[in-house]
Amino acid sequence: MRRRAHSDAPLGPDAAFICQRCNQCVPGAAPGTEHRNHCPHCLWSLHVDVSPGDRRAGCRGQMEPIAIWVRPGGEWAIVHRCRRCNCTRINRIAGDDNELALLSLAVRPLAQPPFPLDGVALAARAGERTDRDTNVMEGSSE
Numbered sequence: 001m002r003r004r005a006h007s008d009a010p011l012g013p014d015a016a017f018i019c020q021r022c023n024q025c026v027p028g029a030a031p032g033t034e035h036r037n038h039c040p041h042c043l044w045s046l047h048v049d050v051s052p053g054d055r056r057a058g059c060r061g062q063m064e065p066i067a068i069w070v071r072p073g074g075e076w077a078i079v080h081r082c083r084r085c086n087c088t089r090i091n092r093i094a095g096d097d098n099e100l101a102l103l104s105l106a107v108r109p110l111a112q113p114p115f116p117l118d119g120v121a122l123a124a125r126a127g128e129r130t131d132r133d134t135n136v137m138e139g140s141s142e
Contacts, residue, residue, distance in 0.1 A: 014028035014029055014036070015028045016028045019039035019041065019042060019044065020044070020046065020062060021039060021042050021044035021062060022039060022041050022042040022044070024039060024041040024042070026039050026040065026041070030094035030095065030096060031094060031095030031096055032092065032093070032094050032095035033092045033093075033094045033095075034052070034053065035049070035052045035053035036094065037049065037052070037089075037091045038063075038065070038078060038080065038091055038094075038097075040094055040096045040097045040098060041098055041101070042098075042101065043065040043078055043097065043098070043101050043102070043105065044062060044063065044064060044065060044080075045062075045063035045065070045078075045080045045089075045091065046060060046061070046062060046063060047059040047060060047061045047062075047063050047082040047084065047085065047087060047089075048060065049089075059082060059084050059085050059087070060084075061082040061083050061084025061085055062082070062083050062084070063080035063081060063082045063083070063089065064080065064081055064083055065078050065079070065080055065101075065105055066079050066080065066081050066088075066105075067079040067105065067108070067109075068102065068105050068106040069090055075092070075093075076092075076093045076102065076106075077090045077091060077092050077093065078090070078091050078092075078093060078102075078105070
């Protein structure tokens with residue numbers, strides 16, 4: 001995300017900015033979190049913090065949203081990985097985050113598994129036959 005470059009003053013966590021990924025204007029304040037740390041439209045971030053809100057990281061690389069993590073208690077958080085230094089960070093979702101983008105990120109592992117889905121379908125059919133065979137052998141019927 002690109003921070004406003006026309007001022008020499010350090011930008012605080014409440015400063016609005018233009019997202020470097022999707023070019024949308026992003027308000028600095030975010031409902032549900034103290035420190036805006038990602039674009040609510042595309043969910044990408046910028047590696048600017050060492051600690052939440054301090055804006056002291058020197059990397060400034062784009063941080064890709066790579067996963068959703070569900071914290072104890074059910075709160076969702078976005079896992080970001082910096083494209084420049086590979087640092088990973090976990091950031092709370094904000095109340096104005098794009099819900100479709102959040103859901104798309106959450107189901108990505110199911111939509112893009114690391115194995116062919118054809119094998120899953122075959123295994124499921126084999127499991128159905130095994131269940132049917134077990135029921136027949138035990139004398140039960142469906």
